[in-house]
């Protein structure tokens with residue numbers, strides 16, 4: 351569709367309501383996914399962009415625009431994030447904000463590794479985090495790998511556990527210094543059995559889950575040994591490693607606590623009086639309903655609450671890749687808008703009470719600051 355026809359289409363059909371829009375290319379695939387609380391105004395702004403700007407370039411490549419109305423800003427953010435995750439539109443990838451999070455990845459390989467990465471992808475690995483920046487965790491991840499003896503060489507490095515040597519031949523030599531330094535079990539040359547290596551992988555995983563401090567105990571012994579040898583320089587280096595690993599474990603524990611605290615029902619007032627109720631457990635939306643106005647609707651939601659919140663769930667030790675983005679989004683939403691927590695209720699409170707009051711900002715008083723009020727449910 352020519353640009354002028356696209357603009358006319360938007361002008362005629364789009365409304366100023368919250369929503370998520372997609373610019374589609376000539377092949378029908380999304381080039382860009384965006385959101386706005388005023389869809390019409392936002393879309394029309396693309397057509398006014400100076401020719402050299404990204405928005406104008408996007409419009410030049412756009413063959414079709416589609417949008418969906420969503421009752422509130424909270425939902426538009428979640429919907430936009432999920433669409434971007436699913437479609438990976440080219441303009442979203444190119445123009446995404448520079449801020450990146452880091453994760454610790456425990457790979458799923460014959461001889462697994464722990465690595466700092468910036469993206470969690472569905473490859474069967476376990477992911478821990480997020481951390482604010484990859485640079486800051488690289489050294490700590492290395493400290494952990496060295497303390498438990500896991501390899502950190504490239505993935506395709508040939509692996510020969512000692513129980514395989516009879517088949518693949520003896521006489522292999524380590525491919526790097528770590529074997530000699532005693533910081534790697536050296537599965538590249540039969541330095542360990544698959545079982546012994548696996549045990550160390552379990553220790554690393556349990557450390558990342560906050561369920562053991564075994565790697566710290568190893569380092570504490572090394573530090574004591576260095577002090578006994580009067581090697582204070584080395585003892586100081588080990589002390590620094592211990593401190594980094596302790597901070598690292600605390601950070602993971604704090605984030606697990608944050609995820610756990612994001613467990614409640616959340617009422618959001620939306621466009622045209624469309625009030626919604628979100629069932630959030632451990633930072634993920636598990637259900638969405640129009641806020642109940644009849645006894646039947648209430649009963650239906652109560653059943654969903656029982657099923658969502660009573661189902662046993664594994665501890666939030668590691669993150670599935672698709673969960674990470676949603677958890678971060680929700681954590682940020684409530685961090686920036688702490689007053690929104692007034693519109694939440696724990697499952698227990700919900701089941702015992704009459705509902706959640708909607709939260710409405712009170713109109714600004716003359717000469718005064720904005721106050722907030724809760725209207726009756």
Ligand code: SF4
Nearest residue numbers: 501503525526534538
């Ligand atoms: S000793 Fe072998 S397995 Fe260990 S990091 Fe070096 S190359 Fe990899």
